[in-house]
Amino acid sequence: MQAAVSFKQFVTGGGSLFDSNVKRQVKCCYPKRKGMTISMLQPSTNVVAPEARDALKRALAKKAVGLVKSGMVVGLGTGSTASVATEELGKLIKQRKLKDVVAVGANYQSRVLARQFGVKTVDLNDVNQIDIAFDGVDEVDINKNLLKGGGAAHTMQKVLDSAAKECIILADQSKVVLQLGTTFPVPVEVLPAAISPVLRKLVTLGGVPEIRSALRKDGPVITDLGNMIVDVSFPNGIENPAELEKYINLIPGVVENGIVSGIATSVLVGIQGGDDIEVIDLADFVKIINSQKETTSA
Numbered sequence: 001m002q003a004a005v006s007f008k009q010f011v012t013g014g015g016s017l018f019d020s021n022v023k024r025q026v027k028c029c030y031p032k033r034k035g036m037t038i039s040m041l042q043p044s045t046n047v048v049a050p051e052a053r054d055a056l057k058r059a060l061a062k063k064a065v066g067l068v069k070s071g072m073v074v075g076l077g078t079g080s081t082a083s084v085a086t087e088e089l090g091k092l093i094k095q096r097k098l099k100d101v102v103a104v105g106a107n108y109q110s111r112v113l114a115r116q117f118g119v120k121t122v123d124l125n126d127v128n129q130i131d132i133a134f135d136g137v138d139e140v141d142i143n144k145n146l147l148k149g150g151g152a153a154h155t156m157q158k159v160l161d162s163a164a165k166e167c168i169i170l171a172d173q174s175k176v177v178l179q180l181g182t183t184f185p186v187p188v189e190v191l192p193a194a195i196s197p198v199l200r201k202l203v204t205l206g207g208v209p210e211i212r213s214a215l216r217k218d219g220p221v222i223t224d225l226g227n228m229i230v231d232v233s234f235p236n237g238i239e240n241p242a243e244l245e246k247y248i249n250l251i252p253g254v255v256e257n258g259i260v261s262g263i264a265t266s267v268l269v270g271i272q273g274g275d276d277i278e279v280i281d282l283a284d285f286v287k288i289i290n291s292q293k294e295t296t297s298a
């Protein structure tokens, strides 16, 4: 995250899938995992401890690269979770468990990492299709709507994710929310020459826009594509992600925004219960949460 301004200013509280009525520690009663305790974290912030977060990312990455087959073209997202997936992909290639795999990186950083981990990269325009894409996420709701762009790379991430036959999203449990926009603003990539009118239009959509500032450089973040990023908070969260995604992209001067609806084919959720770490499908995660709610309200 490059923002000099803390994202805390955008936090509106609530919105976590972890309902505030649910006790912090409850027994999981989802049939397949009887007895596993999911740590119920602070409902308003839903923080995963840094040590657990790394282990969750590793588990998610291993599960994801297990889906790659020899000869595939792989789309590589950006961010810390996608980076671990790239590392794990490189290991499988080095061990010759995968052959003839090439990757398309979403940005400069993902291409550098791919080369570092021994994954051959090609240009998006040189391949006919992407077989499978992996990507991280800032927030995901139970309908697989995503909020991305914490790393200011969402435009090309969306291009890769939508070009892929399969788009696999990797999320630790802290990323799952009831409503998008409750813990993160919507990043919007904007042509620098159009910044003022775009800011005004974003306000008419009910947003509170803020130009993202760079760290260790005075002035704004400039993306790999040469544009600026405006982080737009929506104080009441986002009611209809698909609609807002379209409305923001209709503003002249907007290149792309970080809401991604209808693209993820699968969302893998990394969950932690005590020392146990597991990766499950989003639908199963939602079943667990619902059954916990039923248990605590009974």
Ligand SMILES: O=C(CO)[C@H](O)[C@H](O)COP(=O)(O)O
Binding pocket: 077, 078, 079, 080, 081, 082, 135, 136, 137, 138, 147, 148, 149, 150, 151, 152, 153, 154, 157
């Ligand atoms: O959208 C992104 C970058 O633009 C990232 O996927 C998102 O910010 C998640 O990153 P991380 O895996 O480090 O939490």
